[in-house]
Amino acid sequence: MTDVPDAFRAPRRIGPFEVPAVGLGCMNVSHAYGVAPAPEDAERLLRAALDEGVVHFDTAALYGFGANEELVGRALGAHRDRIVLASKCGMTGVDGRRVIDGRPETIRRTADEALTRLKTDAIDVYYLHRLDPAVPVEDSVGAMAELVDAGKVRTLGLSEVSAATLRRAHAVHPIAALQNEYSLWSRNPERGTLDAAAELGVALVAFSPLARGFLTGDAPDMATLPEKDIRRNMPRFDAANYPGNLRLRARLEEIAAGAGCTLAQLALAWVLSRGGHVVAIPGTRSVEHLRENMAVLDLVLPDEVLRAAGDVLNAATVHGARYNEATLPEIDTERCGIAG
Template identity: 45%
Template structure:
């Protein structure tokens, strides 16, 4: 698999998002299959593994730790801290904590769960409005000096926050939602990242599964699936967005690839400073996703996708109002 560049950190061009192995998309989990999926990813050259301390209240880091045991030198491990989740319906975040003391304690807990002595990329999951970003990043930089972290990242921030953070310590990557149906980063943060030489890690690059074309009705979701709470998957928004996805399916079929592969290939075509992390907990979907790395898009392909899925055509916000309040615009 070819590589992407996140600042000075080199990663596989496609990573593996592990959140769904522990939470959000239905209670049914299969740890053996999840671990087998991580192993299959590594074997295929997908060595960029993404987790966070809040995924499954620590369960996901422990799961990833077991999966990479004995193969630590083959993977780039990214994790996050600062986002706090409560017992809300759908598992929505309830707040953030970016205090230096919390950062230090969170990292030590993450290292323990992962069973490693350092992480390669450590993100602030959300900016804490009560703590200056300079203080939080200063505390994160101390962990780089201590050898517990190699590179630093931020998640769901705007260009001004990136600049302020980067002035304290080099930021290697920013992670935010980016896909054919989430285009905000293209104006809010990506130009700043490219000016500063910072990479971009799109999460939910398949629109939380919607861009696969396999979701046809809200009834396809399990009762506890968080997507039932998201505006884009409810009411009239669902059908309006489904109409856009159907156009992507048509283009993918004409090219002889799956809708998932076409959507991921679109992101990969945006530059080698982009490393999407599609999430899956099953090997069969992993293999399909990784096939996107071999899809070559022409300029005509890219133009057709832009016309079929215009940036202003998406219906509904990404999250409910409370959670959107934690996302910098």
């Protein structure tokens, strides 16, 4: 296990920015997880996050096809100097469909649209949301570097790419953050990007650190999940795999109870223990869960507890792939043969 302080209260770095080890992924208040909450409720959650000490807020042009950026702009625009604001380009909604497009002209246009929606003059961390297989990463990052030169973006990031792609991009312009899925059941970063990020001074920003709600006190009930919830098309939640994963979850609940913490806190602590350059951005629609997540910053768990959790749920024990067969080829880490 990577050597880290006994607690997670010390700030971590994303490029020039110091942030708490836990931020907020804003996607699920607008996108992918069934029916979105009312805009006023979503805004209330974002402002509550600010009050609870969240500094790092992560959104994207894709989320709600622009609606999430607008939401973040409305809720937090007046507090811009208190936050580190991250968004993404390269994957957007076009005519109601999700489209991967890393062409320089698209990146420039998406950035201008994001600035308007976010009500800001500059985005602190701007990610390439997905690698476009039709566009060399050097071309996409080159266009993003122009945004830095123009003062529209402060630092650059990549999302869901391999270590090789990270190195190619970093050679064009310094990369401040690499955002990959990382949790007890999604271990892709351990196949190269976790170490490469540390070597290059890049923050590893872990999205879905709570396994898309699976590692919380409210595991998804597949019988009542809304029709358009993204998890309905994910193999780990299907009828063939979900029961086995629930059995693993029950064992993790026992470990958490023995350690005096919640399952979500155990899962977050495990992710943060993987290195001082790791930052987690769990998403939530609940202020109660938000507070539970932020409380992990003061949590101290013995190494043997974290090790036991990692032994129970990992790439070898999880049932099912991360994404379905149609989606896997879109993701650079998966195309490079890095599964789990």
